[in-house]
Amino acid sequence: MSVINATVAITGMNAKPDNPGPGLSVARCLRESADFQGRIIGLGYDALDPGLYLDDICDASYLLPYPSAGDEALLDQLQRIQQREQVDILLPCLDAELPGMIRLLPALTDMGFKTFLPTSEQLRLRNKDRLSELAEMAGIFCPEIKAITQAGFFYKCQEDGWSYPLVVKGLFYGAYIVHSADEASDAFHKIAAEWGFPVLVQQMIKGEEYNLTAVGDGEGKLLGPVMMKKMAVTDKGKAWAGISIDDQPLLEASVALAKAIRWRGPLEVEVMRDQQGHYQLIEINPRFPAWIYLSVGVGRNLPLTLLQLASDQSPDAFADIKAGVLFIRYAVENIVPIAEFESIVMQGARHMSNNSPAGN
Amino acid sequence: MDQSNEMKPSSGSELFPPLDVLNRLAVSESGFVFDPASGHNFTVNETGLVLLRLLLKGQRLDQMLGTLCDEFDADPREIERDVIEFVSVLRENVGA
Numbered sequence: 001m002s003v004i005n006a007t008v009a010i011t012g013m014n015a016k017p018d019n020p021g022p023g024l025s026v027a028r029c030l031r032e033s034a035d036f037q038g039r040i041i042g043l044g045y046d047a048l049d050p051g052l053y054l055d056d057i058c059d060a061s062y063l064l065p066y067p068s069a070g071d072e073a074l075l076d077q078l079q080r081i082q083q084r085e086q087v088d089i090l091l092p093c094l095d096a097e098l099p100g101m102i103r104l105l106p107a108l109t110d111m112g113f114k115t116f117l118p119t120s121e122q123l124r125l126r127n128k129d130r131l132s133e134l135a136e137m138a139g140i141f142c143p144e145i146k147a148i149t150q151a152g153f154f155y156k157c158q159e160d161g162w163s164y165p166l167v168v169k170g171l172f173y174g175a176y177i178v179h180s181a182d183e184a185s186d187a188f189h190k191i192a193a194e195w196g197f198p199v200l201v202q203q204m205i206k207g208e209e210y211n212l213t214a215v216g217d218g219e220g221k222l223l224g225p226v227m228m229k230k231m232a233v234t235d236k237g238k239a240w241a242g243i244s245i246d247d248q249p250l251l252e253a254s255v256a257l258a259k260a261i262r263w264r265g266p267l268e269v270e271v272m273r274d275q276q277g278h279y280q281l282i283e284i285n286p287r288f289p290a291w292i293y294l295s296v297g298v299g300r301n302l303p304l305t306l307l308q309l310a311s312d313q314s315p316d317a318f319a320d321i322k323a324g325v326l327f328i329r330y331a332v333e334n335i336v337p338i339a340e341f342e343s344i345v346m347q348g349a350r351h352m353s354n355n356s357p358a359g360n
Numbered sequence: 361m362d363q364s365n366e367m368k369p370s371s372g373s374e375l376f377p378p379l380d381v382l383n384r385l386a387v388s389e390s391g392f393v394f395d396p397a398s399g400h401n402f403t404v405n406e407t408g409l410v411l412l413r414l415l416l417k418g419q420r421l422d423q424m425l426g427t428l429c430d431e432f433d434a435d436p437r438e439i440e441r442d443v444i445e446f447v448s449v450l451r452e453n454v455g456a
Contacts, residue, residue: 210399229399245399273398277455323396324386 004307006038007085009113012093012287013044013051013061017331018234020290023093024051029296029303031057035316036304041085047344053336055352060085063348067100074100075107077348082111084349089114089310091303093287096172098123116310118216118264118286125261126284128171128200135281137260140253140271142281143205147198154184157201165204170195175237177204205282207274210247211239212254213289215305215315216263222255224300224318228291231326239291239329244298246323253279266306291327298322375421375447377456382416385454395454402453407432411446 008030012023023042030036042051042058045066052061062081065073081087090113092101101108102120109115126134128145135142144162146153157166168187169175172195176187184201191199214225227250232241254269268285288302295302299319308315343350376382386394391409394401404412410431414424421443428439 208398231399243399243401245396247397323399324394 002313003034004036004038004304004311004313006088006307006311007041008038008089008091008307009041009043009081009085009087010091010093011043011064011097013042013049013058014046015050015290017329019236019238020329021049021051021094022288022290022292023091024054024057025290025293026091026093026288026303027051027057028293029301030307032296033301033304035301036307038088039085041081041087043081047341050334052344052350053334053340058352060351061344061349063344067096071100071104075104075111078108078113079111082113087113089307091115091306091310092117095285095287098286114310116265116306118218122261122263123286126263126267126286128169128283129198131281131283134257134260134284138253138256138281140279140281141274143203145200145202147200148188149197149199151185151188153201154178154181154188157181162201162203167202167204169200169202171198171200202282205272205274205280207272207280209233209237209282210245210250210271210273210279211242211289211291212250212269212271213267213292213295213302214254214258215266215302215309216258216261217309218262218264220259220262222258222263223315224295224302224305225251225254225321226295226298226300226302227251227321228294232328239289239327241326241328242291242294244294244321244323244325246321250279251321253281257284266302291329294325294327297325297327375444376415377447377451377454379418381454381456382412385412385416387412387416393453398455400453400455407442408446411443412450415447415450 010023010027012021014021015024027040027042030040039059040057042061043064044052045064051057064077092098102117102123129147131145132142165177165179166184167175168178168184168191170191174191174195178184178187188199209230212225212227215223217223227245227247228242229245230239230242234240250271257269266288268289270282271279272282274280292302299322305315340350384397386396391404393404414427424443425440429436432439
């Protein structure tokens, strides 16, 4: 394949150890590929997002306005970034960004950003409240899930066959395991305050968590699947260590899911293997996971595949599935001079010297 | 050594994990075992490694006991008990 020499803007530079965003890992995958020689622009929402300050990963960094600021504010900032950086490809890495980015696709295309995103219909099909339908299409089980708007549900749900523990979830992020109606009601209000309505409630499945990440080509094919079993998790249930696996039933279910919704773009399939050995579909995330660097570890650099697709190139052939490769995450302190922090706080931007095409 | 009367061995196949499950295991010389489908790993001692290799050769329980009784100086009933216990733990480890 030809070397990609593009400027790529990547969102999700947040990386708190208990729940890191995927953007930093996506950028690291590209940076370490011999087939990528371009520039990386890191995009974040908070001045303390660590990826914004990592010179070996990002050539420049910018803050974006929170989605609550509206489409116009986002487009204005992206326009400023585009004028300065001449970005070729935009890779949004956070769930909550996708509806807006898809809605604004014509404007983003006019500005010169290439993307490889799902359609709004594809995004809707994998919504957490539609998992049962999808699981049926894929021929796997799915714990019962319900969208609710009132905490009163938790005080009478046992009459309808629900039993604690339950998982209370936001439509985009956030999940709490709850063991009583009071605990559930508390979780409901926290999630509603942060992510709005509806709040989702799912029957808790006991078992082991397995994940698959890949890129959907938009035609129904799943490209470069990488499967992983979580070996250690943070308090928020995020992978802290994991090992690559080669499991045919998980692969077949994921291939069927991608085919059913003709998924376009990166995705993560989360399943639990219950005590009877059945896979239960928990979530389909419309983005790479934070553990995407494992794809480099197994010889399938999926962010590079995404970049190839966004650049209208055919993806490289994939190495065989490789089981038995571990990742073990760690937290590290980066030293940041106050002037760089100031630049992000005051200007919403930071540049490595000599790396901006605008020259300053 | 003929222990068939004392041990009343069955074919053993109903006790053993399926051969296709055993065949997928990566078994190292150190006794570290990795199941690439489930991601589980576990360790076996030197004797466990011998047992696992016999299982991987597709030996039935009676064949295994014959081999082990030839190799180890121990009460055949004790050997049979140990093998059955090993196989039971192995089944749990490979989820079969």
